[in-house]
Amino acid sequence: MDKLIQADGQPHYGIFPSAPGLINYRDFDFRSPMGRRLGALAKWRRFHQFQYFGLLSDELIGGCALANLSLVGVGFVYLFHPASGRMIERQFKLPLGLGTSFSQQPDGGTGELRQGRNLLRLENCAETGEKRLLVALDDGTRIDARFNERQPAFQPMCICTPTAVNGWVYAQKVAGVACQGQVSSDLGRFDLGQIGAFAHHDWSAGYMRPETHWNWACLSGLAEGRRVGLNLSCGVNETSFTENCFWLDGELLKVDTVRFAFDRDQPLSTWSIASHDGQVDLRFEGEGLHRERLNLGFIASNFKQVFGRFSGTLRPPGRPPVRIDQMWGFVEDQYVKW
Template identity: 75%
Template structure:
């Protein structure tokens, strides 16, 4: 697929076998809810995108996100060391995106934020099909992590769904892939391959609801000799199609809508996550939490990302149930006003 937006100004909707080479949002026929054509300024103001790279292992957990929200670019990075319970985290904000750049090509491009001696960079390359995270912070923290979707072969979740009355959201998700590289920090130095680290990745963009929320769950690791990844969401990509799925040795298995049950006032208490079709029944117990609150009037966010352990069962249609026991992963609870 060359471009997401078609000649008639509308996106192609659905779950795709191939990743669009370009998210050509400027070609979108963007209109007000009453049908009035909107110009370039409105297109820029209402288009948002973000990219996330996560690391999972029993020895080290990490996450890095970059987001472009037109009026501001934001980023965070954190590392958590489960054996000691120690955590490092940093946050960055760039008004009007100054110091940041974002590519609209999911499989070939760079998203980057620079602030002082700090650099957060996400590189996507099509040949070979790889994702890479580079972080250099002024406190000496360095992350150089990468994974391949080609060796062994992997089927990403790639889809576009309608959003509200006049928008759309494109997302490309990956989980259940082995990760290599190095991490140097105050928590210690780590060889990601040696500690058997896994990765997950999210590339999302579009015209999202003015006020929105989502819950999300992801795990990435090895279970009973299989590479297992999980991507479940409630609140965003659910109009006509969903992004819900899990992977077994790189094979994508679609899942119906899901329900998250948890205590908003005490998010570290256990969560339960179940799918309507019975393929997913999981319990999540949080071990740590990264959270951010931002209220700038026009823009606001209340974000909680928890890392911890999943237990339960995945039941692929026509396949053997897979029992999950204390597998590391993430859940999120987020409110956003764009």
């Protein structure tokens, strides 16, 4: 479809075979919970958007996110070296998003944050299917990472769900794709192709719940000679449809609702993650985390993204089970008021 919002002001809902060309959120018939039509200021204030690019390998773990929260632009980047346990991380918060720019094209355009001599940039090329992460920090850290959804063919998870009484969220997820490029930092120099790195990508936007919480899990890598990716969530994008799925060699396989069991006070301890339909039965052991806490009253966040290793089983219907053995991935525990 060319646009997510239809002529009547309502979104297309469902799981789509490909991304809409444009998330035309300004055309949404946005109303208060009591049915009053809301104007341009409310549409700007309540619309939120974020994009995330994750790197996974035995030699290097990384994550970079950009978020447009209307009143503030947010970005973070981190790199973790498993062999040494060393980590580099930076956080950025820009009032009113000054110094940031965001495209409303999930498969095209650029998201960017600039602050001083620091640059975080996420590029999506509609013509080639390439996703690219560029990072240049004032401490000399450089990341140039990319993957292609079309070579080999990959089926992204593209979903739009109703949210609360008057909103919606469009989300597009990719996991289990090989990554190319270079990383240079105080942790060393890495050729992502040579170290067998895999990538995860998340593009999400919409009128999300003003106060919400979610758990999320993702893994990417090789299992029994197959390219495997996983994307699971609980607490978000679950109204009528869910984003829960895994991929085998680029083929998307849908999963039912999932349960996360973990100790919130000890996020590096064991997590158990299982789906209602029995397709997913995993354990996760954390090895490090990126965390942020912010409480300004009108906006607040308690965010923990843990990186570590998954073990367990994926059971695609009618096929042999796939054993997951110490595969790198991420989990999240997040509360946010925005």
